[in-house]
Amino acid sequence: MKKINLGFIAAGARNRVHARNLLRQFGDKVNFSAVCDINEKAILEFKEEFGLENIPVYTDYRELLKEQKDIDGLFIAPPNHLHEEIAVPALQHGIPILLEKPLAHTTESCMNIARAYDRSSSRVTMGLVLRYTPFYRTIFNILKDGKIGRIKVLNANEVVGPVLSSVFFRTWRGKEEYTGGLLLEKCCHDLDLINEMLGVNPHRVAAFASGNNFIPRQGCGPRCRECAVKKTCTFSTVLWEKNIECGEDNNEYEYVDFKNDMCVYNDKHNIMDRQSQLIEYEGGSLVYFNVTLGGTDTRRTVDITGTEGRIVGDFKENRIFLYRAFKENPEEMKIEHEKSGHGGGDSVLIRSFIDGIENPNYVPEASFKDGLKSALLAFICDQARDEGKILPVSFLEGIDSIRD
Numbered sequence: 001m002k003k004i005n006l007g008f009i010a011a012g013a014r015n016r017v018h019a020r021n022l023l024r025q026f027g028d029k030v031n032f033s034a035v036c037d038i039n040e041k042a043i044l045e046f047k048e049e050f051g052l053e054n055i056p057v058y059t060d061y062r063e064l065l066k067e068q069k070d071i072d073g074l075f076i077a078p079p080n081h082l083h084e085e086i087a088v089p090a091l092q093h094g095i096p097i098l099l100e101k102p103l104a105h106t107t108e109s110c111m112n113i114a115r116a117y118d119r120s121s122s123r124v125t126m127g128l129v130l131r132y133t134p135f136y137r138t139i140f141n142i143l144k145d146g147k148i149g150r151i152k153v154l155n156a157n158e159v160v161g162p163v164l165s166s167v168f169f170r171t172w173r174g175k176e177e178y179t180g181g182l183l184l185e186k187c188c189h190d191l192d193l194i195n196e197m198l199g200v201n202p203h204r205v206a207a208f209a210s211g212n213n214f215i216p217r218q219g220c221g222p223r224c225r226e227c228a229v230k231k232t233c234t235f236s237t238v239l240w241e242k243n244i245e246c247g248e249d250n251n252e253y254e255y256v257d258f259k260n261d262m263c264v265y266n267d268k269h270n271i272m273d274r275q276s277q278l279i280e281y282e283g284g285s286l287v288y289f290n291v292t293l294g295g296t297d298t299r300r301t302v303d304i305t306g307t308e309g310r311i312v313g314d315f316k317e318n319r320i321f322l323y324r325a326f327k328e329n330p331e332e333m334k335i336e337h338e339k340s341g342h343g344g345g346d347s348v349l350i351r352s353f354i355d356g357i358e359n360p361n362y363v364p365e366a367s368f369k370d371g372l373k374s375a376l377l378a379f380i381c382d383q384a385r386d387e388g389k390i391l392p393v394s395f396l397e398g399i400d401s402i403r404d
């Protein structure tokens, strides 16, 4: 049987997670046929980890796209500001693509990719991995079954723990010009999930943010290993090395490079460390969503009040409670998931992508348009924050004509 040939553009943390999940589930079915990264070390580590001594390697994605005609599926996961540059020519090849979230770092880039997508025959699976988790699928099903009626108010909260937060201050993620902002980079997942839960379009938004915690501090830095407070600071990699276990299934740690111990306060970055948005959806449903970097642990929670009941969920604990009026005890749904990152979503996303390569009628659960809508919603929230205004969500008319 012919193997499925897969190419990787970027050999960083995310594509390595995909490669691990591919080998774990489809080791006898897939062939890693090319990898591209501008960083030779990243390529070397990729080759070593996956035993790919003879894999063709590229430092320019254009060469990979030109030479590798037999690729059946492509993984694109460079930093956000490069998504447009790489995705637009890749789409011309018409092959299935797993494009990491967010779609791109600006509205203009998103729309350029959207036009290229519309002209192409590629099926795009967005890396909106939380859609593939048993946790969020359970919430979608409760809502679809009408168990809590129409949503009146949805409160969602994302707190990012010290390890994952530090990635925002020690890598390209600390710069708005590379990420497109905290809300886009960290929470396009949440905005996408909220869009799906509501099932109607967002109508108006207001937002507030601050970045006044991770600012220069005297008496610490520039690197943990030589810092005066290395034994007490929450963000000290010296402390972490002793105290945390870096397990493959704990996605919080997959991004940690212990050698990168820049001071989270004193290193240069311009990203917000918290943001709150109020979003009014069509029909009057109200959403209040918060994100905070620098919390005690990484956790997403959701609390949805409907006309007939209430759902309270904690993604970290994998627990969902369904409340009804006059019933003393809520119904508890304890969710089991596979051992893979993002609450089991990483392995399901990969299965789904491979299914899509084998089945031409496949429709991705995290579609291109889902990626587009969640990114554009993040940009409007950021604009409302910057202008201090309540803004109408006006992008939706422009994207209706784009193919599914």
Ligand SMILES: NC(=O)c1ccc[n+]([C@@H]2O[C@H](COP(=O)([O-])OP(=O)(O)OC[C@H]3O[C@@H](n4cnc5c(N)ncnc54)[C@H](O)[C@@H]3O)[C@@H](O)[C@H]2O)c1
Binding pocket: 009, 010, 011, 012, 013, 014, 015, 036, 037, 038, 039, 042, 059, 061, 077, 078, 079, 080, 082, 100, 101, 102, 127, 128, 129, 171, 185, 255, 342
């Ligand atoms: N779905 C998710 O939950 C999830 C999780 C993590 C990251 N991501 C997304 O995946 C993408 C990558 O994140 P990451 O954590 O792997 O970052 P990373 O920094 O670990 O890896 C990025 C890699 O891209 C490489 N690169 C830079 N320019 C390149 C170019 N021109 N051509 C090829 N490679 C290039 C870098 O050298 C680096 O190896 C981002 O868009 C991020 O938002 C998604």
